[in-house]
Amino acid sequence: MTEGNFVDYVKLYVSSGNGGAGSVHLHREKYITKGGPDGGDGGRGGHVIIRGNKNLWTLYTYKFKRHFRATHGGHGSKQRSTGADGEDVYMDVPLGTVVRDKETNEILFEITKDGEERIIAEGGMGGRGNWHFKSSTNQTPRYAQPGIEGVEKEIILELKVLADVGLVGFPNAGKSTLLSVITAAKPKIADYEFTTLKPNLGIVKYRDYQTFVVADIPGIIEGASEGKGLGHYFLRHIERNATLLFLIPADSPDISKEYDVLLNELRKYNPEMLDKDRLIAISKSDMLDEELKAEMRIELDKDLDVPYLFISSVAQQGLQELKDRLWKMLNT
Ligand SMILES: Nc1nc2c(ncn2[C@@H]2O[C@H](COP(=O)(O)OP(=O)(O)OP(=O)(O)O)[C@@H](O)[C@H]2O)c(=O)[nH]1
Numbered sequence: 001m002t003e004g005n006f007v008d009y010v011k012l013y014v015s016s017g018n019g020g021a022g023s024v025h026l027h028r029e030k031y032i033t034k035g036g037p038d039g040g041d042g043g044r045g046g047h048v049i050i051r052g053n054k055n056l057w058t059l060y061t062y063k064f065k066r067h068f069r070a071t072h073g074g075h076g077s078k079q080r081s082t083g084a085d086g087e088d089v090y091m092d093v094p095l096g097t098v099v100r101d102k103e104t105n106e107i108l109f110e111i112t113k114d115g116e117e118r119i120i121a122e123g124g125m126g127g128r129g130n131w132h133f134k135s136s137t138n139q140t141p142r143y144a145q146p147g148i149e150g151v152e153k154e155i156i157l158e159l160k161v162l163a164d165v166g167l168v169g170f171p172n173a174g175k176s177t178l179l180s181v182i183t184a185a186k187p188k189i190a191d192y193e194f195t196t197l198k199p200n201l202g203i204v205k206y207r208d209y210q211t212f213v214v215a216d217i218p219g220i221i222e223g224a225s226e227g228k229g230l231g232h233y234f235l236r237h238i239e240r241n242a243t244l245l246f247l248i249p250a251d252s253p254d255i256s257k258e259y260d261v262l263l264n265e266l267r268k269y270n271p272e273m274l275d276k277d278r279l280i281a282i283s284k285s286d287m288l289d290e291e292l293k294a295e296m297r298i299e300l301d302k303d304l305d306v307p308y309l310f311i312s313s314v315a316q317q318g319l320q321e322l323k324d325r326l327w328k329m330l331n332t
């Protein structure tokens, strides 16, 4: 997944079809002077339906097509013939897509399962034809119901990444580099801050047949929960991850303080984020020798209340242990 095609927020316009009108028709045949009413019902207008699709990862297609219109139901006609239903329109979205009403900003629903279908704009009902309205006092009703109009609305689709592990760290901590060495993803890597502007997902192949998904998100800075840096825009991407992997570089001036700042931002954003399992990886550990590591361990064992390990993406150290630990956390 590259930076450019990760679309996770789109505004769209949807409209369902109008119901077809019921028909007013009186049966006529040669030699039958007074035929009864036989106007058929109008067909239902097409729905616009949002459907979950596990093979999609972004809302990319919606960048190019913004209007989704279902067709109208056909009108009823003579001989009680019912108009055709309008055609439904399906909008396939990745799992984890949240659908909002643009006007009220209210969350309408969230798609979480493959094949799950939710009607976002319901087609109007067809009107009933005049034969329904025949009664003892009115044998030839000249009335039929009109179809109900379809609905139009503007909606927002927002994607929450559904990864198993979310990477959390300051800018430049080495998150994207880690993703690039434990998965086949090719995120942009550079020695400046905010290299990553959009989340990247990668699939870790674990012991031949197993896999789990890791999300690399833009770096978090102090104040992120109030919108600093890329703020809320990306914190929501790790809201649903099962496990959080904190990345703190070995050359951080104060590892436990850096961890506290990150934790605090998560707490301020959504306290439930702290209910997730956590692991700290001290990145860029190739910069440390064994002696220094031993000294740091003494401090870290005192200061940290979560498990930690030393890793290096560049020197490929500690990566198997990291995967083992993550796998265990995800499967217990
Ligand atoms: N020595 C060393 N440098 C590393 C290691 N991993 C990453 N780096 C360097 O750290 C810098 C930042 O790496 P990125 O992976 O882009 O960091 P990031 O956390 O994704 O940064 P943002 O996207 O800005 O949040 C790059 O210059 C990397 O080459 C490592 O294991 N050892």
Ligand SMILES: [Mg+2]
Binding pocket: 175, 176, 177, 188, 189, 195, 196, 216, 217, 218, 219
């Ligand atoms: Mg990055």
